[in-house]
Structures are given as C-alpha cells and as structure tokens.
Amino acid sequence: MRDFSQDHRWLSINTATVRKSRGQEVPLPEILDACARRGIRAVSPWRDQVAATGLAEVSRQVKAHGLALSGYCRGGMFTATDDGGLKAADDDNRRALDEARELDATCLVLVVGALPGALAGKAAHKNIALSRQQVHDGIGRLLEHSRAAGMPLAIEPLHPMYAADRACINTMEHALDVCDALDPLPRSGADPEGPPQAAALGVAVDVYHVWWDPKLREQIERAGRERLLAFHVCDWLTPTRDLLNDRGMMGDGVIDIPRIRGWVEEQGFEGYSEVEIFSAQDWWQREMGEVLDTCIARHRSSV
Amino acid sequence: MRDFSQDHRWLSINTATVRKSRGQEVPLPEILDACARRGIRAVSPWRDQVAATGLAEVSRQVKAHGLALSGYCRGGMFTATDDGGLKAADDDNRRALDEARELDATCLVLVVGALPGALAGKAAHKNIALSRQQVHDGIGRLLEHSRAAGMPLAIEPLHPMYAADRACINTMEHALDVCDALDPLPRSGADPEGPPQAAALGVAVDVYHVWWDPKLREQIERAGRERLLAFHVCDWLTPTRDLLNDRGMMGDGVIDIPRIRGWVEEQGFEGYSEVEIFSAQDWWQREMGEVLDTCIARHRSSV
Numbered sequence: 001m002r003d004f005s006q007d008h009r010w011l012s013i014n015t016a017t018v019r020k021s022r023g024q025e026v027p028l029p030e031i032l033d034a035c036a037r038r039g040i041r042a043v044s045p046w047r048d049q050v051a052a053t054g055l056a057e058v059s060r061q062v063k064a065h066g067l068a069l070s071g072y073c074r075g076g077m078f079t080a081t082d083d084g085g086l087k088a089a090d091d092d093n094r095r096a097l098d099e100a101r102e103l104d105a106t107c108l109v110l111v112v113g114a115l116p117g118a119l120a121g122k123a124a125h126k127n128i129a130l131s132r133q134q135v136h137d138g139i140g141r142l143l144e145h146s147r148a149a150g151m152p153l154a155i156e157p158l159h160p161m162y163a164a165d166r167a168c169i170n171t172m173e174h175a176l177d178v179c180d181a182l183d184p185l186p187r188s189g190a191d192p193e194g195p196p197q198a199a200a201l202g203v204a205v206d207v208y209h210v211w212w213d214p215k216l217r218e219q220i221e222r223a224g225r226e227r228l229l230a231f232h233v234c235d236w237l238t239p240t241r242d243l244l245n246d247r248g249m250m251g252d253g254v255i256d257i258p259r260i261r262g263w264v265e266e267q268g269f270e271g272y273s274e275v276e277i278f279s280a281q282d283w284w285q286r287e288m289g290e291v292l293d294t295c296i297a298r299h300r301s302s303v
Numbered sequence: 304m305r306d307f308s309q310d311h312r313w314l315s316i317n318t319a320t321v322r323k324s325r326g327q328e329v330p331l332p333e334i335l336d337a338c339a340r341r342g343i344r345a346v347s348p349w350r351d352q353v354a355a356t357g358l359a360e361v362s363r364q365v366k367a368h369g370l371a372l373s374g375y376c377r378g379g380m381f382t383a384t385d386d387g388g389l390k391a392a393d394d395d396n397r398r399a400l401d402e403a404r405e406l407d408a409t410c411l412v413l414v415v416g417a418l419p420g421a422l423a424g425k426a427a428h429k430n431i432a433l434s435r436q437q438v439h440d441g442i443g444r445l446l447e448h449s450r451a452a453g454m455p456l457a458i459e460p461l462h463p464m465y466a467a468d469r470a471c472i473n474t475m476e477h478a479l480d481v482c483d484a485l486d487p488l489p490r491s492g493a494d495p496e497g498p499p500q501a502a503a504l505g506v507a508v509d510v511y512h513v514w515w516d517p518k519l520r521e522q523i524e525r526a527g528r529e530r531l532l533a534f535h536v537c538d539w540l541t542p543t544r545d546l547l548n549d550r551g552m553m554g555d556g557v558i559d560i561p562r563i564r565g566w567v568e569e570q571g572f573e574g575y576s577e578v579e580i581f582s583a584q585d586w587w588q589r590e591m592g593e594v595l596d597t598c599i600a601r602h603r604s605s606v
Binding site: 115118119121122123126127128132159160161163164165168170171174211212213214236238239240243253254255256 | 418421422424425426429430431435462463464466467468471473474477514515516517539541542543546556557558559
C-alpha cells in the first residue's frame with residue numbers, strides 16, 4: 001500500500017468539493033489555479049463547471065498547469081419515459097465522452113440515473129427493474145463510442161439512498177454484473193503474468209457509497225485492476241443531516257478509509273485518491289484555500 | 304396473492320406510526336383503543352411505549368381487545384466497547400424476549416446495532432466487521448433463550464444509510480447468511496410435502512429498507528416461508544428530507560409495494576402487513592384518527 005503520509009502526489013480534487021467558497025460559486029479557473037499553486041497534480045471537474053468557462057479554455061488551462069484528470073463528472077442519467085428521452089441521453093453522453101477525451105481524463109464517470117422524474121420530485125413510474133434495463137442498454141450503446149474514443153466508462157455505484165432519484169446501480173456487485181455482461185474480459189485465455197488487459201467498462205469506487213457493504217472486499221477483488229478506474233474519498237458523518245450535501249472530510253466520520261484503500265491497492269490500483277465532498281453547511285461555507293489545505297492534510301493523515 | 308382491497312383484516316399498525324398526534328405523545332392505551340375501534344386486528348408496539356404504561360396493563364388491554372401482535376419492537380443493539388456493555392445488551396434482550404412472550408407476539412424484531420457510540424454522534428471505532436461479529440455472537444446467545452421461550456427472532460435488515468448508527472445488517476442476503484449460520488434448517492431431509500419447519504431465526508422484511516436491492520426477489524425466495532416472520536410497509540418519498548423521520552404513507556412514494564408483497568406471499572407468507580411510518584413533519588403532526596383511517600384506506604389501495 002502506498003505511503004500517503006509524506007506528500008500529496010496521489011491527491012486529486014473533485015472540483016465539486018470547492019464548488020463554493022464562503023457560500024459563493026467559484027469559477028473553475030480559480031479552482032484549477034488554487035490546486036496548481038498547492039502542487040495538487042490532478043482534478044476531476046464537473047461538466048457544468050467546464051461549460052460555464054468553456055471547454056477550450058479549460059483544456060488550455062489544464063494543459064498549462066500540467067494537471068491530470070482522475071475522472072470527468074459525469075455521464076449517465078440513462079433512464080427516460082420515451083424514446084426521445086433515451087435518444088437525448090445518448091446524445092448528451094456522447095458529448096460528455098468527447099469532452100472527457102478533449103481533457104484527456106482517465107475515465108468518464110457514470111451516475112446512471114434512476115426513476116425518471118424522481119429527481120424533480122415526481123417519479124413517472126415505480127418500476128426500478130425497467131430503469132435498470134434502460135441503464136444496461138444505455139451503457140451498452142455508449143460503450144461503442146467509448147471503445148472508439150479510447151475513453152473508459154466508470155460506473156459509480158451510488159449509495160442505496162439515491163436509488164430512487166440518482167442511480168439505480170447501488171452496489172459494486174450490481175455494477176460489476178453490468179460490466180461483465182457488456183464488456184467481458186477474456187481473462188481465462190490471457191497470460192496471467194502479462195500486463196492487465198484494459199477494460200472499456202469499470203467502476204468508480206467511492207467510499208461514501210460503498211463502505212457499508214459486507215461484500216465490499218470480495219467485490220473489489222472481483223473487479224481487479226482492470227475494472228478499478230477511480231477511487232473517491234470523503235467520510236460518513238454521524239449524524240448525517242442531509243441525504244445529498246452533508247458529506248464529511250476524511251477523518252471526521254466513521255469510514256475506515258485506509259482499509260478500503262488497502263483493498264483497492266492490493267488489486268494493483270495506482271491511480272489518484274480523489275476527494276469529493278458535497279457539504280452545503282460546512283465546507284462550502286469555508287474559504288476555498290482552507291478547504292484545499294485541509295484536503296491535503298487529511299489525504300496524508302486519514303486516507 | 305391475497306386481495307386487500309375489500310377489507311383490512313391483514314392490517315397491523317406499528318404503534319410508532321401514531322406515536323404522536325398533532326405533535327403530542329399518545330399513550331399506548333389510547334392507540335390500542337383507537338385501533339380496536341376501527342376493527343384493526345393487530346399491532347406492533349414499541350418497548351418504551353409499553354414500559355410507560357406498564358407491561359401487565361398493556362397485556363390485559365391487548366387480550367381484552369383481542370389484538371394480535373405482528374411483532375414486538377424491539378430487541379437488538381448487540382454491539383459494545385467492552386464485556387460489560389455486551390452483557391448489558393444480553394440482559395436487556397432477554398427482558399425484551401420475556402415481554403414479547405407475555406404479549407404473545409409473533410416475533411421479537413431485532414434492530415441489531417452498529418458502531419458503538421455512533422447513535423450519540425461519536426463512534427468508538429470504525430471497525431464495522433467487529434460490530435458484525437458482535438451482532439452475530441449476540442444473536443447466537445439470544446437464540447438459546449428464544450428457542451426455550453418459543454419466541455422467534457426476526458432480524459430486520461435496515462437501509463444501508465443506518466449502517467453506522469443503528470444496524471450493521473443492511474441487506475436480506477446478509478441477514479439470511481446470519482440465519483443460516485446460527486439456525487440451519489434441515490430442509491434436505493424434510494418431507495417436501497409436509498408443513499414448513501418453524502425457524503427460530505428469520506427476517507422482518509420492511510419495504511423501506513430493502514426496496515432498492517436488485518437481489519431482493521432472489522433473497523425473499525431464499526428466505527422462504529420459514530424465515531419470513533414479518534412484513535412492514537411505508538413508502539420512500541422523493542425528496543427524502545431526513546434520514547430517519549421522513550417516511551411516507553403507502554402510495555405517496557416510489558416503492559412498488561404490491562410487487563414486493565407478491566414475492567413475499569409467493570413463499571407462503573400469510574401474516575399481517577404492518578404499517579410503520581416515522582414522520583416528524585407530516586403524519587406525526589396530524590390527528591391520530593386521520594392517520595389510522597388513512598392507513599386503512601392505503602392498505603386497501605396501495606399495499
């Protein structure tokens with residue numbers, strides 16, 4: 001397991017973590033500058049933040065700073081009530097894929113969607129099995145473009161509390177079932193001593209979403225290096241006061257993050273540890289510099 | 304599948320649903336009277352409500368009304384930081400078992416506990432595997448008394464959002480793994496045409512906690528009639544504004560309750576459908592009679 005205590009070379013900042021500073025939106029260029037000034041080598045930006053600045057300008061700045069992208073947030077939201085909706089999702093996902101490629105991201109992260117309309121408070125139906133089928137089919141269609149573009153797709157299983165409105169893939173096991181069905185890896189014939197085969201489809205492991213799962217270690221082992229495309233960290237607070245925007249800084253909650261990172265690294269994962277914290281009442285109310293400095297300190301002490 | 308549309312003979316009221324009326328605590332005798340007046344045949348009371356009135360008085364009233372108990376809430380909370388804590392939990396659970404027997408409950412429902420201290424906001428450690436081992440061992444010890452008393456234990460897998468502070472058994476699969484380890488059923492030698500064997504240890508299926516699980520149907524089939532000891536209903540609201548006390552009335556959320564009830568009844572479950580709603584801002588603010596009448600109506604239309 002890599003030693004993170006001496007530096008922060010493997011730290012990545014998901015830009016949602018500092019989306020706001022003292023409650024005010026921060027433009028993406030200011031976030032990128034602030035990260036680069038601190039020797040942070042990687043980020044994972046959100047599409048809306050990129051769009052607000054302009055893709056070309058963000059791409060230029062990322063290259064100028066020499067920043068890597070540990071992921072691009074996000075594609076997905078594959079579910080809909082009619083063919084037009086499914087088609088619109090397909091089109092939008094291909095644009096996300098193109099943006100990820102332009103920014104040379106490690107992967108496009110997928111938040112797959114759930115019951116159509118639920119995020120707006122009014123689910124169009126209650127058939128989660130139908131949503132899961134639409135997600136499966138949508139990933140399958142996007143995968144053709146992903147392979148052509150050489151841009152892997154990372155399914156992010158979200159915590160089951162988001163099953164209604166954000167993502168109906170809620171466990172590593174389910175995510176890997178989809179991976180294996182759509183992107184089988186010909187492991188049996190491969191040279192076991194050779195390099196791992198590249199997977200076009202894998203998973204983003206966010207400790208916030210999966211820490212509770214009694215099958216987590218087993219499923220991380222099942223994923224293997226080929227399918228472990230991203231590793232996200234924050235912490236689970238007790239009490240958690242909001243289902244979406246009350247995530248904790250690493251070390252402030254109950255997740256044994258080093259243990260989970262150990263399992264991921266046992267599989268050969270050598271990527272960045274990406275901090276993704278949504279925190280309306282706490283961290284988004286603080287000054288961006290304090291938040292980034294705390295991320296660096298906690299990356300060393302608590303990840 | 305039973306037809307619930309014509310009457311409410313299979314309705315049970317978990318007394319937490321009407322714990323408050325217009326925001327004021329309601330004594331258990333008033334709840335029992337109000338249920339009996341409406342022809343509700345079963346309830347599931349909470350220990351603190353029973354204690355406030357006195358076990359003997361509650362027992363007398365339950366018998367006078369001819370009320371069945373679809374369960375008794377609750378035992379569990381098996382985790383602790385030292386032997387004294389584990390022993391105290393054992394003692395308390397045996398008392399709960401005795402109370403359940405005095406009230407002739409169908410089962411003692413177990414909310415198994417999680418990281419010690421987390422419910423008070425300060426977890427003593429982050430080792431959820433240790434908590435799970437303590438739960439396993441604690442259920443094993445209680446099971447001896449359960450068998451002697453003829454009072455089955457129903458593990459209630461809670462939603463994963465409660466894994467830190469309330470219950471570290473969060474899926475049907477995990478609950479049934481514990482059941483099979485501690486209370487193996489000698490199915491292989493049993494007469495397949497004979498009556499189902501009684502299990503000392505089973506599960507309480509609450510749709511709120513398990514509706515999202517892609518393996519739900521498979522695990523309900525695995526549980527079989529022997530292990531399906533209780534069936535709880537309410538609904539998942541979008542948005543959900545609070546992790547604990549924002550549960551919805553059946554029909555107001557996104558859970559396909561009849562589908563899940565169908566799966567449970569396919570296994571031969573013939574028990575009550577128990578309404579358990581924690582709703583600080585909505586149903587606990589209404590008048591108890593209105594809430595009970597709504598439970599009856601929704602039991603007919605949406606369960």
